[in-house]
Amino acid sequence: MAMKKKKAEAPENHERWLVSYADFMTLLFALFVVLYSFAMAKQSEVRVIIQGFIQSLGKIGLISPPAGSPVLQGGTGILEPESRSTISTENKPSVMESDHAPASDPINETIGQSAKPDQTNSWPHPSPETQGWIKQSKEKLEHSLKSQIESKEIEVEQLGSQLVIRIGEKALFPADSAFLQPQFIPLLEKIATVLTTIPGSVTVTGHTDNSTPPAELYRDNWELSVLRAAAVVHTLITNKDLAASRVVAQGRADAQPRFANDNPEHRQANRRVEITLSQGSPSEQQLPMLH
Template sequence: MRRRRRQHTEDAHENHERWLISFADYMTLLFALFVVLYAFAQNEKGQAEVMVESLIESLREEGMISATQGSLLFEGGIGTTGSLSTTDSTALSIGDVSHVETTTESALSRLDDALAQANKEGALASVPTYKVHDEWQLTPSSNHTSLQALEQLQLALQSEIDAGEVVAEQLGQQLVIRIQAPLAFPKDSQFLQPRFRPLVDKISAAIEDIPGMITVTGHTNITPPTSELYRDNWELSALRAVSVANRILQNKDIDPDRLQVIGAGASARLTDSDSAINDRVEVTIEQGKPTYRSFAKS
């Protein structure tokens, strides 16, 4: 007698992971939204519009969003209302982009006016300069500040400037004090002449209250040093810069962390000829560039 095998049937396993599809669509759209927000903060107007248009077009081609335009969640913001499914999604239009840009420009314009009024009333006198927009700053422009500092330097070094011993000038955001090396140093020597030490002391006193990184750079002409003490112009220029920097640091009001020394040799000559004007030491104050230390201070 043949036995019948009992057929065991099992119920089909119910798929409980269908929510992952909707969740993936939601995360894709959310990612696209933040990419657009990031682009607004990083790109210029024309670049942002082109980027948004390309992003919307690519998402439509993939079938992730539809061509239906939604409504703004809040005035001046970026967002849409409606379902976030693959069949009923909403897109950010170029008109929304223009609206956001107009609102942003208006807000920045009002901020600029408010800061200008506060600065005029002296409310920002003790506020450090930090850049909040490509065209807005909390304090007067660095060019204006540099011009005031240049006038201060020229006034403090007026007699030395008239005697032709130093030159003080502004180059962009740099204040440059140029010391003629043939006057301050013996020929092919790194040692500062004693009669010029008071001049360096006077320079250090004049720059101690001017904010910015101080760079002491030694320069030479193209003629190699005749003394066997120095291998080449690089070494001579660097040691001359060190001599001036050490003298400046005798002023205890100057933070050593503000100072750096460079030996440029004959690489940055003022003239192509072998002129004595190329033989010099420059004290440069770089303004408008914050350092890590400035952010650490309260």
């Protein structure tokens, strides 16, 4: 009986790994495409948001931008060339060192420093129209209230596009009280008379130091500051020529000190009422500007 011829075995394929390798490379390529698309999608918007947040924190002195971060220092993201990132981080000053870094906040001043504003950096530059309103209004205030300014009962100051009449607590109220002292009512009446000739809105703001007011009289400094502002407003609008619709009363408690509350003089300066004038609507601007 003849024996069947044994079928020859197929040679072993040593290149089967190429199939798995090709599949792996395809998946890896797809992964990097997805990562790249995430990195580039709306990249500018994300960078602007991050930079704005960092700059806001830098303005109040909480942080300084970390060195070497292309996103925080104005780079374009994780795929930016190294050379460009290096140039950006080496040559671009930090927020705290930049020539354009804003000056300290004129109201919320750092502890131990005055809140005197820098007219060139702290406030937006007024438009020519607003400059004319500021000039005429300030001249009128300084002329009409000259004796009160010289006696330091009040201060008149320009803050950006606004004018502020600042009255100390001792010129209006007893300590820890919202009772307007009668002898100073003529001062407010004179201010009201001047305000009737100046167009624009009038905001009366009460400020306190950080001491606690008498609990039996006021819940806290917020209530005390609001009541002081309201007392001033009530006196101002007794002048029938000053439209009540122009006037707003608000209290800021001890949230906006001019100085650190570290000695009696600074505490006294922080207890104040500020009457802020802002340029009004076109109809209000038609009011006669007397000289």
